[in-house]
Amino acid sequence: MGRNTVATTDRAAGLAGHAAALSCQGLSMRLGGRAVLDDVWFDVRPGEVYGVAGPPGSGKSTLLLAAGGLRSADAGTVLAHGRRLDQLSVHARTALVGYLAQDVAVLPGATVLETLRFWARTLPRPSLVDRERIAEVLGLVDLAGHAQAVADRCPAPVRRALGLATALLPDPSVLVLDQFLAGIGGPEADRLLATVRRLRDTGISVLYAAGTTDEARAVCDRLGVLDRGRLRGERAGLTAA
Template sequence: MNDAAPQPVLDCAHLVRRFGDRTAVDDVSLRIAPGETYGLLGPNGAGKTTAIRMVCGLLRPDAGTVRVAGLPVSTAAGPAKRLIGFVPQEVALYPDLSVRENLRFFGRLYRLPRRRLEARVAEVLDLIGLTARARDRVDSLSGGMRRRLNIGAGLVHAPTLLVLDEPTVGVDPQSRHAILESVTRFGEQGMAVLYTTHYMEEAERLCDRVGIIDRGRLIAEGTPRELVSLVAERDRVRLTAVGDLDAFARACRRFTRVEGAARGGDRDDVVEVVVKDARSLLPELLDLAHRQGVHVRSVEIDEPDLETVFLHLTGTALRE
């Protein structure tokens, strides 16, 4: 039985790119497996766009290599580029053509046979939820629909790797939800996805792993849970309750996983508990309250998240 890990869809090794005296990407290596959604996060100017352009063969690295499904990617035309679907942040469509005509055009660029192209266009229209608007001109669509069609243009040739550069910028909530649902399905269907975003909640929802790039270097990488553990912060449980809360706080401190428990400084009816993995311990805390004769009215859990990690590692918020 072969237990070897599957070949990565994307394999970037020691990428470097300089612009004059400035090093935009500095020794970046990352891999994306089949069916995996990888989020690349970083402040503005961190090197994300430069890295993406090298992945897609739009920019030649000064050092390092990019392979997709084992094939080398270069700025010249080649078989590896046929495996990549790139969806830029800017909408790149023909406004005077219909939705269907745009998809046909991009499919022809990849020389899809006519019957395969028509079948694939129908599949993509269904996937992006625009079948009913297939005959409409692009300039009649809402901004969110144009974003969805922009993704469809990157999908029509059935790529092995889909690169999405901030695909939900400026879209309405309904289209944003549709885009996120689509990205989830891509991974379920085995497609590898490289995803950049300025919305941390999208990375937490979609990404199996996340890489944080800052000043051209990949400074952290892992699952969202693994990255949160790097910060070494603990959860805070805030219980609003009635009863002998001083005694309850003392009893909470006897749990080995509780690092602190005390009455809330600004509220007489609150106990704050500092704990690792609050959600697993919460049933025991509530059972303890019941046994102590304390009536809990509400519970709030403040957990560190990717935003906390990002701020800790880069010194800036993601949107800055």
């Protein structure tokens, strides 16, 4: 047995040592002859926020797309609660993993509530998202008071929370959040991060691309550092909030 095979087996055994909500195992991807992801291994445990940090061009967004089942890697496997995402139907995948990259698209003139109803109808099984679920999601992200606001006139923090609500509609157990605070700072950013922590406390697992060290400390339980497509290290115990 070769050295690489032994290493792969050891890492797989380590990931199997505890239940993972989301497990990325040996993800590799090349674009234009360049390694964008290079044998990336990590897992996200139930009810934790696992952060990924790294400089621009390190591969964070590509990694989160692969982890969310939205882009296929050249090699490796993504498991959600032990199920391979690449072998699931769209309905089964979205029921397990919700993905958000900044803001969700909105219809001109539509309210926050109407926007959620629209996106609910686009889901593979829209009948499973009823009025009660939409009301619940509005409460989860603190948007109940904005339900009748016109979405495209809302400030960026409200639109970002609306995107989060949309990702939550099918009741996924894992959230993948990329550039969640892009363009948002100050108290508004703190409120959005508090929402992510509350979701974690309900048992939802979160894979989170952290833009800054302060952001990582505020919301991540563990943090992996990505550099030129490789996971170079990991830190634990960043926040107990």
